[in-house]
Amino acid sequence: MCTRVVWPDADGAVIVGRNMDYHRDLGTNLWKLPRGVQRDDGVDGALTWRARYGSIVATAFDMISVDGVNEAGFAGHVLWLAESSYGEHDPARPALSQAVWLQYFLDNFATVADAVQWIESNRVQVVQLADPATGEVPTIHLALDDASGDSAIIEYIDGEVEVHHSPEYRVMTNSPKYGEQLALLTQIDGFGGDRPLPGTTLATDRFARAAHYVRRLPRPASQLEAIASMFSVIRNAAQPFRLPDEGRPDASQTIWQVVADLTRLRYVFESTTRPNIVWVDLADVDFAEDSPQQSLDLGSRLAVEGGLAGNVSGYFEERGDLHFLSLTDLRGYASGGAAAPARPS
Template structure:
């Protein structure tokens, strides 16, 4: 394993951390992804089932990239504009995470997609990390690959500063980001990048140990962790965690790691929001991408549910399905469980994100 690296126009905090837990059972190797999402409490979180063959739109006005999805996928979408967490039918999965240093550069003549569509674009078109890297990671310093990632207008006053973390069934990981001062796409690809936090300074530790030490010197260990400390905790967990030989224990193990880095709904001073990037966790999500299994867990109510992508019709021409989290209620007697039957076919009034026929310029 290797370390991978405000209240005015709030930055969109889409994650504290992401971890991929690997377990080898009797039949095959399973990878379970777990993540947290912080801040953004009223984000109209919706889970979508996208069959193959959907005509897509880049979500921007000038020179938008348009494409037709090759693979079916399921995606958690916030504000109906931002792809947050998902997996496709081939087992390529990904997360959009907050990256305060994001800088996508000036708009040029390339076809583009909004930062909110970025993750969905990869799940629509590729089945492995290798394919994404081969087609989109620059091979030379100043090389510009298509499409250009465009930072769209803030969503509800919240800026979309994102980077993308991808993983596949081959055990490969890829982190893609645009940061200052280069303002170009950077790719970090390795089978060791199984833990990612919501910022990049952990990727610069070899060059910034003195700065990191100044930030933590003299601070009581009992204080709530800063983002890089949450990363350290996940890194430690995933390195030393006991192996699981069945799906149930692997899922529970991943849940335990993610719950160990979440921030409960405590009163947090605005200065700590700004200086220490501390925000209450809103929800957690877990995925077994080899089986398309998705498990959602709220951090503000006892609500939890699950479903499998393979239980839906995914061929071209099949219905697009959706499930809005705000429509789900916790059943204190029976829990929630499998919500496959709760997904409904999208209606005429449902705005389908990233779909060419539904694009509305903002």
């Protein structure tokens, strides 16, 4: 599920793109989250914080941040990794639920280096949450990038966190785990090997193609060219509409794509099933502590012919606060105390 690519030398700007590949609609909306919002870990409430930075995020079912950028030009991207194994929750260690994992970093950090230092200093755990409507339990890893061009891949393997931190780590897909992906890349012509550039939708093949094409992009003359160039790379790594492979939600079609300019703070969203591209210029958004949480309902605004397109920075509306799924929610659903949320058909 998904491909993420960083282009750190786009004529003075850092551009990042990602595909969201999944076997069903995720009910994705964009949210504007201001500074000062109080949040907790979604596990036992031991870890709490107030957001230092405002952010624009893309959600799944309005319960989890799966992609986003904050006002400091720090961004994060959730992707599928079947090999993820988070270990048994140790209450003595700080923990974050999968739903709020990305949001913690968007709320608190301006650089990848600071985020990595926090991870390594605190031995933070990640706690899995089942989708309350389907019972599906995600296995995910996380990419972080910032306006300096720095990059990190965060994975949990056999209960232990593995951090791959370097500006050279520009591409990320799915299986196998990241260190093995890097080793496989050395077999490809141009990266130390003699195998031709592969063309299938396998994660390893998408990794090779994205790594190949991002380093061959011409210098853009404008932000428009830079964003278009990144779209050309992630579209090459996209997966066509297809029946998903049995038992492999990561082997699925691309349902939406995002390109973000981390230097000039523009966040561009494209659905593969709806006609228009929209973007948010963070400079036009009020992230002040007393400003409301707001969302852009992509399901209704993009689905109609001739619907919303272009700069949508002023189209966010108040629809209540974003509520991240927590262990408490799941216990409530299991006990019958609350109804599991509906899913798009």
